[in-house]
Amino acid sequence: MVSTLSHIREIERVGMGAVSPRDAPVIQSWLRCLNDYKLDPAVAQEAYIVPELKLREHREQAEELIRIGRSGLEALFNQVAGQNYVLLLSDARGVTVDFMGDPTFDNQLRKAGLYLGSEWSENRAGTCAVGACMVSGEPVIIHQDDHFDTSHIGLTCTAAPVFDTLGSLTAVLDISQLRSPTVKTSQQLALHLVASTARRIELANLITRTRNDWVLRLARSPEFLDVDPDAAIALDGSGRITGLTHGGFGALARSMNLAGLSTRDFLGQPISQVFDIDVDDLPRFMRGRSNGERLLQARNGLVLFASAVAPAVNLRSAVPAQPRLPRALRDLSNGDAAMERVQARAAKLAARDIPILIQGETGSGKEFLARAIHDGCGGSGAFVAVNCAAIPEHLIESELFGYAPGAFTGASQKGKRGLIEEASGGALFLDEIGDMPLALQGRLLRVLSENEVQPVGALKARAVRLRVLSASHRDLAELVREGRFRQDLYYRLNAATLSLPALRQRQDLGWLVDQLLARIEKENGASYRLDRAARAVLLAHDWPGNLRELSNALRVAAALSEGGVIGTDSLPDHLFAEPAAARPGDEDALRQALTDCGNNVSALARKLGVNRSTIHRRLKRLN
Numbered sequence: 001m002v003s004t005l006s007h008i009r010e011i012e013r014v015g016m017g018a019v020s021p022r023d024a025p026v027i028q029s030w031l032r033c034l035n036d037y038k039l040d041p042a043v044a045q046e047a048y049i050v051p052e053l054k055l056r057e058h059r060e061q062a063e064e065l066i067r068i069g070r071s072g073l074e075a076l077f078n079q080v081a082g083q084n085y086v087l088l089l090s091d092a093r094g095v096t097v098d099f100m101g102d103p104t105f106d107n108q109l110r111k112a113g114l115y116l117g118s119e120w121s122e123n124r125a126g127t128c129a130v131g132a133c134m135v136s137g138e139p140v141i142i143h144q145d146d147h148f149d150t151s152h153i154g155l156t157c158t159a160a161p162v163f164d165t166l167g168s169l170t171a172v173l174d175i176s177q178l179r180s181p182t183v184k185t186s187q188q189l190a191l192h193l194v195a196s197t198a199r200r201i202e203l204a205n206l207i208t209r210t211r212n213d214w215v216l217r218l219a220r221s222p223e224f225l226d227v228d229p230d231a232a233i234a235l236d237g238s239g240r241i242t243g244l245t246h247g248g249f250g251a252l253a254r255s256m257n258l259a260g261l262s263t264r265d266f267l268g269q270p271i272s273q274v275f276d277i278d279v280d281d282l283p284r285f286m287r288g289r290s291n292g293e294r295l296l297q298a299r300n301g302l303v304l305f306a307s308a309v310a311p312a313v314n315l316r317s318a319v320p321a322q323p324r325l326p327r328a329l330r331d332l333s334n335g336d337a338a339m340e341r342v343q344a345r346a347a348k349l350a351a352r353d354i355p356i357l358i359q360g361e362t363g364s365g366k367e368f369l370a371r372a373i374h375d376g377c378g379g380s381g382a383f384v385a386v387n388c389a390a391i392p393e394h395l396i397e398s399e400l401f402g403y404a405p406g407a408f409t410g411a412s413q414k415g416k417r418g419l420i421e422e423a424s425g426g427a428l429f430l431d432e433i434g435d436m437p438l439a440l441q442g443r444l445l446r447v448l449s450e451n452e453v454q455p456v457g458a459l460k461a462r463a464v465r466l467r468v469l470s471a472s473h474r475d476l477a478e479l480v481r482e483g484r485f486r487q488d489l490y491y492r493l494n495a496a497t498l499s500l501p502a503l504r505q506r507q508d509l510g511w512l513v514d515q516l517l518a519r520i521e522k523e524n525g526a527s528y529r530l531d532r533a534a535r536a537v538l539l540a541h542d543w544p545g546n547l548r549e550l551s552n553a554l555r556v557a558a559a560l561s562e563g564g565v566i567g568t569d570s571l572p573d574h575l576f577a578e579p580a581a582a583r584p585g586d587e588d589a590l591r592q593a594l595t596d597c598g599n600n601v602s603a604l605a606r607k608l609g610v611n612r613s614t615i616h617r618r619l620k621r622l623n
């Protein structure tokens, strides 16, 4: 193994532009570590394992992924049995949410970070296989002193990305060893195994998530068509591509000379544009036909074997009926597995008086879900929504708790009922609860524990009976750790958590577009039709502002449409050149975008399709 000092010197030389024989992905990652994350190769940092509570959240959010990935992981672990390999499945933030390794080496593995809860994002751990793979979206081997941080230069790690059906990176699969031969080529087989397992996980994910669509499996050789196809595509009833296995289809697209297109570019496209078939031909590719009949030709002439699976709708009657959800909760999604889980849990919780914390990015529908829970449990009493971030700090107390007559200068002589009392007998929805000032958190806790509220300046408390739903786009557990949120209140509000998926992760985006458009038609008393190109743009967009951004975009499109037809020219410009500021966390870009809008927060919020409070919040964070 190289000495620590010579490793540090080598990285410094590369940083100064020296030519290096190492692989390009390693050099690119070293340069990112030096220039973008400002990491110092001379400062070694041991592997970071996230705290228990945080790990629980990561695992809860990745529950479906872990379930789908498990059998792939087990099969891979069996393939490499006896070779001291460890398998890690990390989520899109680089946190290990599933792990398989030899328990005999537990202590060593934990110390090396090859363990449940270890975080391998590049900006934290320096060059590593998971981190480099997250950035490049490509399989990669990071072998021994390819690692940036000298703490990790004994390890060899090989990782492959797992994308969801819409082409967003959802996980990274990694296979690592504490000790290995010095030559990097010893890991080529590991690279092949990890990439094919990632491909199979993508396939299992597509099949699980697209029960209501056609699925077309594709393979270069007929023998593997049904057992291990190269790629698969999901198609809606009109033959449009609604999802695909990113890794496998990307490789096929390269063979079809379509390497310049990202797999996302195929979403929303009719199948007839890629292959010489139409939706009506799909039954011809179903099981029972001979392989010879199941041949498919790509538009460039490449011939593939195909097998089609019909939507499960027809089989529905044979499947045991799902418990019926209350109507308000039933209409929240259509064919998105993560949402279906949220709806099923929400229905069970709605029937009980349990405080629920709803987490999700801004605009992902937290208030909408809270209302649906309230309506779903019979909806008796009022639903009172309070946005803790929007009420000025000095008014929150009197708004929430109310005040006695003449309680303070300027107070009304009659006093005022607070929102908590207004909600008594119904539901109180505390949005952006993370922004509640610490002093008031204690008072809120008392209301929840004692079921009574004491208005400002009042001598006696009044009894209240309410269900509390709260929401935050911020990580409340992190705020607790930073001492900015009371732990006792956190546990009180968070008896159950519902995590809403971001719009870019949802499998029913096409259905949501139609739902929201139908709502706009009703409001405007008009009818609209999206043309194919416009639909494709909507399906391919990242939607950093989630459902709110989508709803705003459709309103703009409806207003600009000609004769009710929405084409690409009716869509808001930012969908075509999405400013990087739309992605949370990109601070310089946010500053720049604000300058471009003449420092007008409302204009920037309109441009990004998010609330003004969202922009204010991000600016507050920057300060």
Ligand SMILES: Nc1ncnc2c1ncn2[C@@H]1O[C@H](COP(=O)(O)OP(=O)(O)OP(=O)(O)O)[C@@H](O)[C@H]1O
Residues within 6 Å of the ligand: 331, 332, 333, 360, 361, 362, 363, 364, 365, 366, 367, 368, 369, 431, 473, 515, 516, 547, 548, 551, 611
């Ligand atoms: N399942 C859904 N179907 C249709 N429209 C929805 C759905 N969920 C949310 N919306 C719409 O999306 C928009 C944003 O929803 P909502 O206000 O509930 O998001 P939020 O997560 O509470 O936002 P914020 O974080 O800014 O408070 C609203 O216009 C809402 O009507």
